Amino acid sequence: MYSNKVMDHFTHPRNTGEIIDADGVGTVGNPTCGDLMTMYIKIKDNRIEDIKFKTFGCGAAIATSSMTTELAKGKTIDEAMKISRASVAESLGGLPKVKMHCSNLAADALHAAIEDYKGKLKKNKEEQK
Amino acid sequence: MTINNVRQIYVDHSAGKPVDSRVVDEMLPYFKASYGNPSSFHRFGQEAKQALDNSREDISKLINAEKPETIIFTSGATESNNLAIKGMAIRNRKKGTKIVTSAVEHMSVVNSCKSLVRQGFQTTFSPVDSYGLLDLAKLEENIDEQTKLVSVVYANGEIGTIQPINEISEIVHKKGAYLHVDATAACGQIPVNVKKDGIDLMTISCNDMYGPKGVGALYLKDSLRIDPLLHGGGQERGLRSGTENVSSIIGFGKAAEITRLEMKSESKRLVKIRDSLIQGLIDPVPYTFLNGHPKKRLPDNVSLRFNFIEGESILLSLALSGVFASSGSACAAKTLQPSHVLLAMGLKHEEAHGSLMITLGRQNTQKDADYIKELIPSIIDRLRNMSPLTPKELKK
Structure with a gap:
């Protein structure tokens, strides 16, 4: 049912865990629906220096989380914002149709983490004024 | 049975059985x-x-x-x-x-x-x-x-x-x-x-x-x-x-x-294996619960739920180790809805998602149960370590 790439990321997920002093945190999904993801990012010079994830969900949810962190690591914030659900699924060699919607949320979690970082940045600047 | 040196244990008998x-x-x-x-x-x-x-x-x-x-x-x-x-x-x-x-x-x-x-x-x-x-x-x-x-x-x-x-x-x-x-x-x-x-x-x-x-x-x-x-x-x-x-x-x-001729002895045999599996999984794995009645229960049925994780990822992990079971999770179903049976018993959606159904059959032995008992705790730990829902005290 899943591609070899999905199974690889499910059995050996990259970048799992938390970043305690993260610059941005994004959570999407809902345990009621069976998928919940949190992304943690550390930013240096406008680039994603480190990224980690925690996911409750099916094989596809775990694999897309892992793939998203791999795609995002080292990218600038603007580049990372361009990572989409479709590009994550494509990098994994495709996902079963039923999983495209519900379990492919990791790009959204990444974007939420970046927005969180941007929000904090803005707040800090305002406070400095 | 073994394929590529991995033992194959089929425990999805409520879904389909081999013909005698x-x-x-x-x-x-x-x-x-x-x-x-x-x-x-x-x-x-x-x-x-x-x-x-x-x-x-x-x-x-x-x-x-x-x-x-x-x-x-x-x-x-x-x-x-x-x-x-x-x-x-x-x-x-x-x-x-x-x-x-x-x-x-x-x-x-x-x-x-x-x-x-x-x-x-x-x-x-x-x-x-x-x-x-x-x-x-x-x-x-x-x-x-x-x-x-x-x-x-x-x-x-x-x-x-x-x-x-x-x-x-x-x-x-x-x-x-x-x-x-x-x-x-x-x-x-x-x-x-x-x-x-x-x-x-x-x-x-x-x-x-x-x-x-x-x-x-x-x-x-x-x-x-x-x-x-x-x-x-x-x-x-x-x-x-x-x-x-x-x-x-x-x-x-x-x-x-x-x-008619063999049911009595076969059921007695399965009840033993069933109960050893239930106890052998509930005891070592915290936040694990039995679905259904402990005594008024079919001899083949081991239905459990593991909190904080999702059933399809348990099934995938089991299948990689040669164990073929089933789940009431939405993600393992075509409908993307958790089992209405589990919800009817008052389980929350997220609890129903973490369910695992093992149904035993004539081909299963106590050895199969022992293999499953050894396998499951590490699978649960791995998935819980990845889950944002897992309480801190369970993290390893």
Whole structure:
């Protein structure tokens, strides 16, 4: 049912865990629906220096989380914002149709983490004024 | 069995069972030698008819039916449930238009009832407690003068809970309704006796007794009349037209005979393995719970839930280690909805998502159970370490 790439990321997920002093945190999904993801990012010079994830969900949810962190690591914030659900699924060699919607949320979690970082940045600047 | 040096352990027997080789042997002559149509007048036909009647007798013996003619062959449990519910409802339309069933039924019962609602019938799904046992007081309340049919599962294959059919039958008959029982998972695992249990109609599955798929039966009490779903040449007393699936029905008879002779010892063996698995998984893995009743339980059924993680990822991990099981999680289902049976017992969605169903069979041994017991705790730990829902004290 899943591609070899999905199974690889499910059995050996990259970048799992938390970043305690993260610059941005994004959570999407809902345990009621069976998928919940949190992304943690550390930013240096406008680039994603480190990224980690925690996911409750099916094989596809775990694999897309892992793939998203791999795609995002080292990218600038603007580049990372361009990572989409479709590009994550494509990098994994495709996902079963039923999983495209519900379990492919990791790009959204990444974007939420970046927005969180941007929000904090803005707040800090305002406070400095 | 091993494939690429990985042991293969199949524990999804409520979904599908292998056909017993004694059953296959019995079936084979009916493909190429005794291929006649049981409705034909000549020797070939009469040979097939005789074989059908023998099977009918084997099945009626297994369930203690009053006579073999009470057994109507169908294409499986789904058709039997459809025939019982729609056939009874439509036959008795003038006497009453309400059907009462339970909240833990198979989809073939649920959707048969729903299809009748579109035709002007009313359906009430009677609630169950946290073990999945029917609330008998509520059931009695739900059966009114309009109710002519009550349909209840003998034991749900997903949670294993066995309903008190005898008590249910008393209530149903006192209220002047008929009782249909879906015995798909139960018949073959525990003694089912239509006379003693007070059952008017009963669904029986062949594959659940290690016979072929695509064949089943409906027991219809001798005095009862229902409307057929399929009209045609009038086979099966006019209640199920279409040339009978002879070879499979022959296999069904053999499967019923083997079950009748071996069920007692086999169930005793499975209960031991079942309980060792349940204890062996609940004890070492915190936040693990049993779904269904601990004692009033089918011998093959181990239904557990592991909090903070999702069932499909448990199934995937198990399959990678050669263990093939099932889950009530939405993500493992085509519908993307968690099992309505688990939700009916009061589980939250996220709890239902973490369910794992292991259903044992004749091929499983205590060694298989020991392998599974060793395997599962590390799978659960790995997934919980990745989950944002896992409480801090469980993290390793």
